[in-house]
Amino acid sequence: MKTMLRVHNLTYAYEKGHSPVLKNLNLLIGEGEYIAIIGPNGCGKTTLIRHFNALLLPTAGEVQVEEFSTSDTKRLLEIRRRVGMAFQNADNQIVGMSVEEDVAFGPGNLGLPSAEVRRRVDRALAIVGLTELRTRQPYTLSGGQKQLLALAGLLAMEPKLIVLDEPTASLDPESKKKVLTLLQTLNSQGLGIIHVTHNMEEAALADRVLVMDKGELVADGRPVDILNRVKWLKSLGLAPPTITELxxxxxxxxxxxxxxxxxxxxxxxxxxxxxxxxxxxxxxxxxxxxxxxx
Amino acid sequence: MVMYKLGQYVYQESPVHSRDPRVKLIAVIALSIMILQLNMAGLLVVSVVALVVSLLARLPLSAVLRSVHPVLSFFIFLFLVYIFFTPGRPIPPFPFGPVQISYEGLNLGILQLWRFFLLIVAASILTMTTTQSEITMGLERLLRPIRITGISSHDIAMLIALALRFMPTLLDEMNSLRQAQLARGANFNPRRLNQKIRAISYLAVPLAVKVFRRSDELIDAMQARGYQQGHRTYLRELVLSRWDYCLIIVIISVLIVVIV
Known part of the structure; x- marks a missing residue:
């Protein structure tokens, strides 16, 4: 498998002299992998994923996306077109005055010609199933639709890897299922996915689970091998899947x-x-x- | 919310709606300059033009007229100032003690009122026949020459687009804040002025905090989607048709004739 992302001895502190939030982290992620990252609040999950598309730069160590190092500021656009990222609150990620204009924001930033922007917008909207709502104003959408719109915005960049920070946190069960099914479909088509979640049933859908605690990677393996450590997960302040606990x-x-x-x-x-x-x-x-x- | 609904885009298939937004922007700017120069007869012509454009755009006339509603009290005040404080020949029952109304004052009052009315109507017709994103894109293209000052028109367009995009979101936010405060017994209509000011600060301060938090997240999201200042492309590129060119030439010639 080709390496998509390489994290080498990553250490990060928000301020100089403060104790680091991430400590000497090493990680290799291949192309097309479906990965779940779990860990208690404040363990550094969000800080870690923000290194994947150069929103944060390592205090020490290195993060590489394919052959580009994230600290190479000239390659910023190259990195961000490969690694898409969506955050918890979809409402604060929507910049367009209509659904289709929002999806066009990313391709527009890449400086693509209008016809290509149009093609990508239509494709992304069709994938997430929002084609019918394309002229609607974003504030008229439901929470689930906003999350799908955020996802369409990423897909229009045609990335190789998408990183999602608790994308289902504020959704109703129906929309949650829609998003998760979509993620699995996209992954089966070769798109790499990194899914940060508190929900162990969602983590179980991944091919590989990373567990973080206090800024360190404490486990890395198949979901079955990690999610069945009931006592250990509880000691970290995490809840194993209900069915596993039973x-x-x-x-x-x-x-x-x-x-x-x-x-x-x-x-x-x-x-x-x-x-x-x-x-x-x-x-x-x-x-x-x-x-x-x- | 009422303010927001006024002058809102009305979807119609019409020759006015389908004009390039740049033509409409130039027309409104030219018209505004002309309105301030013209006399009664000229204003009558402009009014007829406005009426014809509204009909062509299939806009409900009542909605166009209603757009003046929020500034009606200002209009009345302005009118009173003009008729009472313009010196000139008094109209018969006056002067009534120190109070007097002159022919000149009445004339000027009506003229100025008519001007303001037409300015607002012109702007409303623009916003009712052009979507916000069309206006933003039109402005972006018209402002391109400011590149020589080092400012990118793309950045200005982005700024306007974001402001428009978050307006309804912030209104929602303010309403929920108000309700949260009402639920805890806040009073937003106190009698005394200092309490009124305090009531406003109870809304304004948390709202400002929320705006900053939102904008932090927004910056991250925009960067993650590859946003950089300066040049970018759009879903639609504006193209001027032969019709649009003709209209622009006509508008500018009329403007020059009126001014000179």
Whole structure:
């Protein structure tokens, strides 16, 4: 896999002499990876992702996007057309007076000719499903539509990687599902995604989970291998996925089952197979029935 | 909110709506200069032009006239000042003690009132037939020559666009702030002046804080989307048709004739 992003010994302090928010962080991200970043509040997630498109520059160490170092100010536009970023509050990211003009903002910044801007705007709006609303004024949109608009604004830049800071935090379940489904579709088409979230069910959708604590990367691996460490996650102040916690509780109680389960489907399989095993091997249920009749 | 609705864009398919925004901007500027130069007869002609343009644009005339509403009290005040304080031949029952109305005053009052009325109507027709983004783009193109001063017209257009974009957002924000304060027993209509001023500061200070927080986030978002000062491109490029060129030439010739 080609390297998309390389973080090398990254240290960052907001002010000189203050204790660093990020400590000697190393990270390699390949092209097209779907990554979730989790961690308690104040662990440095947001500070870290702001280094990915040169909104922040390392105090020490280096961040590279493909072959460009983020501290090379001449390459700023090259970096930002590759790495798109959306923030929590969609309302504060919308700059256009209409939906389509907002999507045209990024391509306009790249200095593309009008016809190309038009093509990209139409494409991005079609992907997120806002084509019908393209002449609406942004303040008339719902929260979910605003988030989709922010996403369309990123896609119109045709980036290789998009970084999203809690994109579903203020959405209703319906819009949340829409955004998450969209992310999975985009990823399957080759777009890299970095998704910062507090929601472990959302983190479970990624290919790889990074856990941060106190400015350091404390775990990096497949979601199943990380999200099943129920006790450890709790000690960090994070909540494991509800379904994983249920499996963990059942295991603690004595049920013979794996806790490497992060989806409802996997949990269903695990429980039904346990029930089958019980029915086949023991008479545990039958005597009780007989007792009841006697 | 009422102020905001006035002069708002009215969607119509019309030859006025489809003109290049630059033509309309030039027309309004030229018309404003002319209005201040013309006498009664000239104003009558301008009024007829305004009426014809409104009809061509299929604008509801009542909506055009209503655009004067917010400044009506100012108009009345201005009118009274002119008729009472212009020296000249008194109109019969006057002078009434120290109070007098002169023919000249009445004449001047009507003339000035008519001028202001036409200025506002002209501006309303512009904003009712041209979207905010068209006006912004038109301004951007008209201002391009200021490049020689080192200021980019793109930056000015961005500034205007952002102000217009966040106007409704900030109005919303202010309403929710007001409600939050009302819920905690604030009184926004006190009798005494110093309390009135304090009531305003209860709204203004938190609103200002919120604006700064918003603008911080906005700057990050704009940078993340590759914003840099100076040249950029747009979804639509404005192109002047032959019609537009003819209109501009006509407008400017009329302006020159009127001034000279």
């Amino acid at each position: 499996m963990w509780k059942l295991q603690q109680w004595g049920a013979d089952m794996s806790t490497s389960v992060i989806t409802i489907d996997a949990a269903f399989k695990e429980i039904t197979s346990l029930l089958e095993r019980l029915e086949n091997s023991s008479q545990a249920f039958i005597p009780r029935k007989v007792d009841g009749n006697v």
